[in-house]
Amino acid sequence: MAEQVKKNTRNTTETKRKILNAAKKEFMYHGFDGARVDEIAARAQVNKQLIYYYFESKDNLFVETLKQSYKKLRKAEQALDLDTMSAYEAILKFVEHDWNFYVKNPELIFLLSSENLLKGRHIKEHKEEFWEINASWFGLMHHLLEKGREDKTIREDLDAVQLCISIAGLIIFSIMNESTLSYSLMSDLSSKEAKSKRLESIKQTIGCWIKP
Amino acid sequence: MAEQVKKNTRNTTETKRKILNAAKKEFMYHGFDGARVDEIAARAQVNKQLIYYYFESKDNLFVETLKQSYKKLRKAEQALDLDTMSAYEAILKFVEHDWNFYVKNPELIFLLSSENLLKGRHIKEHKEEFWEINASWFGLMHHLLEKGREDKTIREDLDAVQLCISIAGLIIFSIMNESTLSYSLMSDLSSKEAKSKRLESIKQTIGCWIKP
Amino acid sequence: MAEQVKKNTRNTTETKRKILNAAKKEFMYHGFDGARVDEIAARAQVNKQLIYYYFESKDNLFVETLKQSYKKLRKAEQALDLDTMSAYEAILKFVEHDWNFYVKNPELIFLLSSENLLKGRHIKEHKEEFWEINASWFGLMHHLLEKGREDKTIREDLDAVQLCISIAGLIIFSIMNESTLSYSLMSDLSSKEAKSKRLESIKQTIGCWIKP
Amino acid sequence: MAEQVKKNTRNTTETKRKILNAAKKEFMYHGFDGARVDEIAARAQVNKQLIYYYFESKDNLFVETLKQSYKKLRKAEQALDLDTMSAYEAILKFVEHDWNFYVKNPELIFLLSSENLLKGRHIKEHKEEFWEINASWFGLMHHLLEKGREDKTIREDLDAVQLCISIAGLIIFSIMNESTLSYSLMSDLSSKEAKSKRLESIKQTIGCWIKP
DNA sequence: GATGAATGAGCCTTCATTCAT
């Protein structure tokens, strides 16, 4: 009996995980409108109706997928040990970390790309939840800027919001627009060398900007 | 007067223009997959079949829309008079110009956003044409870097590709992700003040980076 | 009673049968290109999408319809008890049987008419399946010719393929071309008398031909 | 001036001929419903609207195409010199002629195939005209049967209508159903040998039937 | 006589979603 219950419970979690995983890939590769519920079911190897049983609608499934991806990023950022170094070094380490994270987990980039095309429709309907998830982003940057004012390793007139956006922009833009940039600049951006060159360039840019 | 009447019917150029304009808006607000041909026809106030008569398919219409938007940007960049100033000033002027252009004409940003979601499917099938349209982008930046080496107003180790990407990234990312950023950072980025603050921040970032 | 209620909904076999029946009529009266999936759905009193759920495409639905019609004919032919009579009598009985079958089930004639207009597109893509279904046709005729060589009731130089085609041609042509023949010969061929006259004529023709 | 007029006249006839020729092919390969007016225009290398200018509608174009094809056959039959031989030989010569005609001009077969699918819709609306065109068919056969009664080379109980249908059926069926027969009997019927074998078989069948 | 532009109706197919078990 207990086993039965336990098994079902585990299956529930497992099934949901499988669906979310499949959804992540489908939404990432096709965007919200281009994604197909049928395809998600096939990828997850579950009956289509189960998706509705667990997530109610395609929209809601997208929201959950987005939440999960956001959480994963923020969690990884918070796990960084930045207190042992100067604010300047910490910010560059943050840059490097986020770059590596996005390269390995590009899904968030494309989920957000699609979400912005929809003018933030989903995120708007779940403002508070998303704010809670992402609060640590601004918080961390704000904290590092304060620390910089103390250890004098960073210029003092910086704004946390601008810093967040600039870092994210420099990183995300080149990953997300890899396809079109390659054909506009006639330069392959997908190779390992191109990627490490890009990271260095970003660190240099941010480094120059934030130093006192 | 007679001209006015004549203009509204049986005018190939005008009809095509109306369709492209409508397509621009529809694709911009919904992405390729989310866009509806019916809606484009309605926006353009033409019979839906006319779209197929002139553009053959939704895919091809998207390609033409994308081409036109790209051309408009590149043309505007090339019209800039950058030879009268130092390379350093020229680049910052370029930054400011592109920022203003994208703020006023955000369609290209969203068209590309959708296109990247599709892994550059359309642009890839028309490589040469798109390369021709965009060649001036890299060309201009390359030229300014060379000039910088002469007038010593720019550091010498910069790479034109990286400069292109960084400038575009800093500008485009904040416009394109306005919706999600607002809710992640709990900071309204759509106001005039926020926008001019952002531009200053970008100019400062690029300025710090490129100075010798 | 309960069975009756149960039967009408959620019954795969029954639903498929209804669709196939409706398809048979629609394809028969309009040919493949002229047939409308909407109309088939209406005739079968099912949701149009169900047709795609069960049969994938209009082409595949046509293939299944054709298969079923072929099977019905071959099955009926094989059920004939021809071993108790001479080869000569057997062949004439076969002629009479096929005539009656086609008069009562003209759908196969028109399905094939349409299929031949398409140069056998569908049948070609399912060669093996159709060959399997129809193998008994040639087999039966071949068997009767052999028997005829033994019981000396049939001339010996006959070819099974030619016999198959001639019998089918004499029967099918007059049924299939009833409309145009009536107006070309100014003679009503649809009446019962005309039909029985035609059958006698065919039997006489075949009889004269095959007798030793 | 006269030249100008003449040229236009000649062009008119020539254009109509080009359209009819293209229509013949398109209708033959796709049937009435499957045929595309666009395709006919392309084949004929004329503007689509010209087709409507000359023929009013797709239906009417089909009627004209059918008429022309019928006329060509009847004309060729009437040109046969059958009076110098016995009725028996004349009928077999007729069989051979029609076979050769249909093999070289299969369009009529497929036009009629499509027309019968439509239950003779077009032919019915132009009864008289088609009857006039085809009257010689029955007439000729009737004449030969009468002659046979005189020269005693043919059995006396034959019916002209049945004779017409049987001859046509034996010939047309194997040409029209070549595609499906090949796959049902697993025997290639398109080769030259297969064709001449078929003709011999038909002549034998008819020959056996009509001899006294 | 000849052409390009324009239209409305309709066609095959797909999609997100719900029903019934």
Added chain:
DNA sequence: AATGAATGAAGGCTCATTCAT
């Protein structure tokens, strides 16, 4: 918890036909 059957509303695209010159 899980599944197969069923649905209504589009969606991209095509077709025969007409308009205007």
